[in-house]
Amino acid sequence: MAREVSKGRKAAVTLLAWGVALLIFFPILWTFLTSFKTEGEAINSHPSFLFFDWTLENYETVNQRSDYLAHFWNSVVISLGSTLLGLIIAVPAAWSMAFVPGKRTKDLLMWMLSTKMLPAVGVLVPLYLLARDTGLLDTKTGLVIVLTMVNLPIIVWMLYTYFKEIPGEILEAARMDGATLSSEILYVLTPMAVPGIASTLLLNVILAWNESFWTLNLTAASAAPLTAFIASYSSPEGLFYAKLSAASTMAIAPIMILGWFSQKQLVRGLTFGAVK
Amino acid sequence: MGEIVLSEVRKSFGGMSIIQGIDLVIPDGEFVVFVGPSGCGKSTLLRLIAGLEDTTSGIISIDGKDATKLPPARRGLAMVFQSYALYPHMSVRKNIAFPLRMAGASAEEQERKVQAAAKVLNLTPYLDRKPSQLSGGQRQRVAIGRAIVREPAAFLFDEPLSNLDAALRVSMRQEISELHQTLKTTMIYVTHDQVEAMTMADRIVVLNAGRIEQVGSPLELYRSPANLFVAGFIGSPKMNLIEGAEAAKHGAPTLGIRPEHIDLTEDGPWTGTVGLCEHLGSDTFLKVEVEGVGQINVRVGGDVPLRHGARVRLAPQPDKLHRFDAAGKAMGGAAPGA
Numbered sequence: 001m002a003r004e005v006s007k008g009r010k011a012a013v014t015l016l017a018w019g020v021a022l023l024i025f026f027p028i029l030w031t032f033l034t035s036f037k038t039e040g041e042a043i044n045s046h047p048s049f050l051f052f053d054w055t056l057e058n059y060e061t062v063n064q065r066s067d068y069l070a071h072f073w074n075s076v077v078i079s080l081g082s083t084l085l086g087l088i089i090a091v092p093a094a095w096s097m098a099f100v101p102g103k104r105t106k107d108l109l110m111w112m113l114s115t116k117m118l119p120a121v122g123v124l125v126p127l128y129l130l131a132r133d134t135g136l137l138d139t140k141t142g143l144v145i146v147l148t149m150v151n152l153p154i155i156v157w158m159l160y161t162y163f164k165e166i167p168g169e170i171l172e173a174a175r176m177d178g179a180t181l182s183s184e185i186l187y188v189l190t191p192m193a194v195p196g197i198a199s200t201l202l203l204n205v206i207l208a209w210n211e212s213f214w215t216l217n218l219t220a221a222s223a224a225p226l227t228a229f230i231a232s233y234s235s236p237e238g239l240f241y242a243k244l245s246a247a248s249t250m251a252i253a254p255i256m257i258l259g260w261f262s263q264k265q266l267v268r269g270l271t272f273g274a275v276k
Numbered sequence: 277m278g279e280i281v282l283s284e285v286r287k288s289f290g291g292m293s294i295i296q297g298i299d300l301v302i303p304d305g306e307f308v309v310f311v312g313p314s315g316c317g318k319s320t321l322l323r324l325i326a327g328l329e330d331t332t333s334g335i336i337s338i339d340g341k342d343a344t345k346l347p348p349a350r351r352g353l354a355m356v357f358q359s360y361a362l363y364p365h366m367s368v369r370k371n372i373a374f375p376l377r378m379a380g381a382s383a384e385e386q387e388r389k390v391q392a393a394a395k396v397l398n399l400t401p402y403l404d405r406k407p408s409q410l411s412g413g414q415r416q417r418v419a420i421g422r423a424i425v426r427e428p429a430a431f432l433f434d435e436p437l438s439n440l441d442a443a444l445r446v447s448m449r450q451e452i453s454e455l456h457q458t459l460k461t462t463m464i465y466v467t468h469d470q471v472e473a474m475t476m477a478d479r480i481v482v483l484n485a486g487r488i489e490q491v492g493s494p495l496e497l498y499r500s501p502a503n504l505f506v507a508g509f510i511g512s513p514k515m516n517l518i519e520g521a522e523a524a525k526h527g528a529p530t531l532g533i534r535p536e537h538i539d540l541t542e543d544g545p546w547t548g549t550v551g552l553c554e555h556l557g558s559d560t561f562l563k564v565e566v567e568g569v570g571q572i573n574v575r576v577g578g579d580v581p582l583r584h585g586a587r588v589r590l591a592p593q594p595d596k597l598h599r600f601d602a603a604g605k606a607m608g609g610a611a612p613g614a
Contacts, residue, residue, distance in 0.1 A: 172328050173361035177422065178349035178378035187374075191365045 028252070034245035035059070042241040058246035066229060068250055075225035075251075077140050078215070079208035082147035083201055086155040089148070091197075094159035095185060099168055109160065112153040120150075120213045131218055138220045146218060147208045154207070155200055162196025163189070195265070202262050209255045226251035278339060278352075278429035278462035279304045280325060285334035287317075287324055294320050296486040297334070302430075302464065307456050309465045311473040312483035312509070318466045319434055321483070325464065326432050327351050339429055349378070354423035355432040358439060360415045362407040362422075368394075369403040372421040379426075393421040396458075413444045420455070430462035437472065449476060470510055474498070482506050504604035507532050513561060513573050515598070522569045528599035528607055535561070535575035537596035544591030548572065550582050564588060 034042050036054045041047075062068070097105050127146065128137070136142030166189065174188045190197065212227040219228055230251050233244040259266065280302040287295040294317045302308050310318040323329040325336060327348035336344045343351050354375070362371050370377075372393055373386040381389075394400045397417040407415055416436060423431055433452070437445045453476050456463050467473055473480050474494045482489040482497065482505070490502040494510075501507035507515045515532045523531040548566035555578070562574040562582065574590060582588065599607040 167359060167361065169357045169359050169361040170363065172348075173355070173357060173419075173422075174363075174374075175328070175348045176326060176353070176355045177375035177426070179374075180349075180378075183378060188363055192363075194365075 031245045031248050034242055035249045037242050039240065039242045042245070058242045059250070062233070062243055062246045062250070066232060068229065071224060071226045071229040071251075072254065074140060074223055075209055075227075078143045078147060078223075078225050079205045081140070081144040082151060082208045083155075083204040085144060085148045086152050086204060087197065087201065090152060090155040090159050091185065091190070093156050094163050095189060097156070097160050098163035098166075099171060109157065112156060116153050124217060128217065137218060138223050140223045142218060143215060143223055143225075146214050147211055150211070150214065151204050151207055155204055158200040158203070159193070159196065162193050162200075166192055199265055202258070202266055206255055206259065280430060280462065280464070281335075281337045282325070283335045285321070285324060285336060286332045287320055287329060288332045294486050295324065298488060300481065300488065300491070302462060304462055305460050307453075307463045307465065307476060307478045308481060309467060309473040309477035309479075310481050310483055311467055311470055314468055316483045317486040318468075318483050322432050322434055322464060322466045326353055326355050352429040353432055354426045354428035355434065356416070356419045356423050356436045358435040360407070360419045360439075362415060362418055364407055367404050367406060368399060368410070368418050371407065371418055372425055375422060375426045389425045390421075393424045396424065396455075397421050412440050413448060416440065416448060417451075420452070424459070428461065430464060433463065433465040435466055435468070438467075438469075452476065470512065474510070480510075482509060500606065501532075501598065502606055504530060504532075504600050507598060507600070507606075513575060516572050518569055518572075526597060526599055529602045530600040530604070532598035532600060533592045533596060535573040537593045538572065538574045539591045539593065540574070540576055540580065540588055541591045542589060544589040546572070546590040546592070548588060548590065550584060550586045550588060553582055553584055562588075564590065566590065
């Protein structure tokens with residue numbers, strides 16, 4: 001039987017949930033509001049919340065000074081490219097780990113995850129030199145490769161978890177029915193794992209879109225994505241808060257819209273397997 | 277043709293020997309049931325035949341050809357799994373057609389064979405449904421349909437009815453038996469349920485700890501179990517096994533008598549007190565504490581007006597006594613006390 005919840009308690013919980021959600025959302029809201037203020041208003045020690053002279057001048061300046069669309073395109077190519085390349089590598093890898101595990105599969109998975117704990121700056125110099133010597137510095141190809149490697153452990157782990165949920169007997173049935181390994185993966189495993197693959201894809205697009213360490217350090221101009229676009233407006237003196245906010249809003253808007261429309265899929269993906 | 281021959285087939289996982297040298301010939305068209313307690317290796321043996329596991333040593337030949345190293349798809353066998361193992365994202369039609377699609381059959385051929393299988397299995401109205409919209413029995417029929425369309429040399433069933441409720445199990449059991457009558461294809465059926473084994477099999481293979489204990493027709497196993505394990509496993513309720521002085525009287529370390537082979541008489545040699553008394557209508561099952569013998573299960577007619585605590589005299593039918601030696605093997609010849 002469901003527990004009885006009093007109306008007062010329900011209201012309190014609702015209020016608390018809204019409070020926490022607003023607290024988390026507040027920095028984004030503040031950035032959004034600041035992007036419509038003048039630079040003077042933005043650094044005012046008594047900031048106004050809604051009642052200020054709304055202006056679009058920051059957006060105009062930002063668009064005049066830099067090529068938003070070029071950065072946007074770079075972000076799209078890098079995040080989608082690295083996610084797709086990652087999936088191509090991770091689907092067979094996760095298949096073998098989930099369905100034909102060896103003695104060291106668990107160790108291998110842990111080792112892959114441990115690479116995520118390595119401070120990125122520790123391998124910056126070697127990776128930078130490698131990129132320079134192979135001519136991949138400041139290229140989209142270079143960033144796609146680096147971000148694929150950076151996010152591969154997460155992609156493999158997520159897919160591995162989804163694949164583990166699929167009963168092995170179904171794949172054995174496919175084998176009995178005459179399916180080759182590739183048709184088994186293509187016609188049986190992948191369609192069954194579509195929800196999992198979709199949420200893995202979404203999460204990794206978001207991770208790659210927001211990745212700033214490698215994108216800032218390995219690019220200069222031609223392959224610079226939106227993270228570099230934002231960074232170009234941050235100055236140590238903090239004089240361009242409003243323009244920085246305008247740039248940030250423009251940079252995060254596409255991924256926020258994507259997240260908004262795919263939130264059901266994302267939440268289902270993140271909690272998949274928690275309850276049978 | 278679907279003759280399957282196993283010679284010296286062994287399987288170990290790590291250091292554990294699961295299948296310990298099995299020799300078995302299954303002639304074309306026979307319905308063979310592998311039966312045994314859980315962990316006896318019956319499912320592993322079936323998976324070895326299917327090719328889902330590799331043998332450690334030994335030879336499996338199908339249709340006279342060595343199939344030991346062949347992948348599952350090339351052995352010409354079809355398998356029905358305990359969990360049905362249907363493809364959840366495909367309709368019933370696509371599930372049944374999947375093996376044909378993998379074999380590269382034309383769309384017309386796929387549709388024709390799917391329709392034929394659906395007709396045999398009463399699935400025609402459900403062809404466009406997904407497996408999740410079907411009942412357990414219907415799902416199992418889809419799994420069988422998927423096996424039929426391949427026209428395999430043999431069908432392998434891995435405990436296909438254990439997920440179904442009791443009533444459905446009985447009707448599916450009959451359906452599978454009828455299917456065998458119609459198709460006359462070799463079938464190997466794994467179960468731990470000896471009633472399924474007795475009712476369906478042409479021949480039963482009793483397995484225990486990776487070894488074959490006995491192979492024979494259901495009635496052969498019932499009438500002359502080769503050893504104590506088979507004696508205890510086949511038949512319900514279980515055979516009574518008696519040791520000590522009473523067994524020694526018949527010249528054997530262990531004496532076996534089935535519950536249905538003990539009569540209630542006024543001058544029987546055994547005297548005892550009724551403990552539990554179960555009235556099933558058609559039968560009555562009694563647990564009797566017999567003096568000098570121990571607890572004995574007795575199966576008598578349905579209209580026996582006995583109650584807990586009643587004193588009874590019992591007479592085992594002398595020609596139905598089974599004698600086992602110290603190693604548990606059945607002893608031939610008439611019992612001296614009989």
